[in-house]
Amino acid sequence: MKEYEKMISGKLYDAGKIEPEYASRPGRALAQKIGQVSLLERDTIVSMEKELFGSTGESIYVNPPLYVDYGFNTHIGENFYANMDCIFLDVAPIRIGNNVMFGPRVSLVTATHPLDEGVRNRGLELGYSIEIGDGAWLGANVTVNPGVKIGRNSIIGSGSVVVKDIPDNVIAVGNPARILRELNEEDKKFWEAEERRYYEDKG
Numbered sequence: 001m002k003e004y005e006k007m008i009s010g011k012l013y014d015a016g017k018i019e020p021e022y023a024s025r026p027g028r029a030l031a032q033k034i035g036q037v038s039l040l041e042r043d044t045i046v047s048m049e050k051e052l053f054g055s056t057g058e059s060i061y062v063n064p065p066l067y068v069d070y071g072f073n074t075h076i077g078e079n080f081y082a083n084m085d086c087i088f089l090d091v092a093p094i095r096i097g098n099n100v101m102f103g104p105r106v107s108l109v110t111a112t113h114p115l116d117e118g119v120r121n122r123g124l125e126l127g128y129s130i131e132i133g134d135g136a137w138l139g140a141n142v143t144v145n146p147g148v149k150i151g152r153n154s155i156i157g158s159g160s161v162v163v164k165d166i167p168d169n170v171i172a173v174g175n176p177a178r179i180l181r182e183l184n185e186e187d188k189k190f191w192e193a194e195e196r197r198y199y200e201d202k203g
């Protein structure tokens with residue numbers, strides 16, 4: 001089994017022995033290059049981002065600067081927006097659904113290390129994949145730990161550290177993130193009424 005195959009399947013691997021065709025440096029360098037493009041050249045940024053990530057929907061925008069480990073191990077759905085300074089540490093696959101929104105400085109970290117100091121410093125490491133469900137919104141400075149799945153339409157409050165799976169349709173906050181409450185029909189009614197008022201005010 002190739003070191004890369006071990007890496008993306010949650011097994012211990014040696015980062016120093018990843019086969020050259022799967023090297024992380026080109027993705028990191030492309031992310032760095034995206035950060036050097038003028039923000040006025042949005043079309044250029046988007047087309048470079050589509051080249052960087054493993055797959056994306058048609059309508060995506062990740063506000064630079066952005067940081068990746070590989071880039072091609074991150075898969076993004078349709079209609080994705082991420083604010084500036086986000087980190088996609090994708091040694092294991094990251095899968096982001098449709099209609100997802102990230103605040104600034106969201107970190108998705110799939111990488112982890114052995115808890116034993118000796119094994120850790122002899123260079124073996126591992127990663128667990130992360131999934132972000134359709135319609136989720138992650139606030140500013142959210143960290144998602146290795147192996148975590150965030151459910152459909154769920155909201156993660158700013159500054160939260162998500163260490164366990166979050167179900168669909170909830171608000172979760174804090175470190176470690178805990179469910180604050182479920183999203184419900186009242187939320188929908190309230191926000192749809194606010195939306196109607198906005199369009200009425202516009203005349």
Ligand SMILES: CC(=O)SCCNC(=O)CCNC(=O)[C@H](O)C(C)(C)COP(=O)(O)OP(=O)(O)OC[C@H]1O[C@@H](n2cnc3c(N)ncnc32)[C@H](O)[C@@H]1OP(=O)(O)O
Nearest residue numbers: 083101102103104139140155156157158159171173174180
């Ligand atoms: C593309 C972009 O996203 S850019 C914009 C980025 N914006 C953000 O990051 C803002 C993210 N928003 C939040 O974090 C909000 O607090 C939300 C959406 C999670 C919750 O908002 P609300 O429903 O209005 O929650 P509310 O302010 O009523 O707080 C409810 C309780 O949760 C607590 N709480 C709310 N947010 C957080 C948080 N981020 N971390 C810890 N606790 C929190 C409050 O202290 C309160 O606790 P209490 O009942 O003990 O007093």
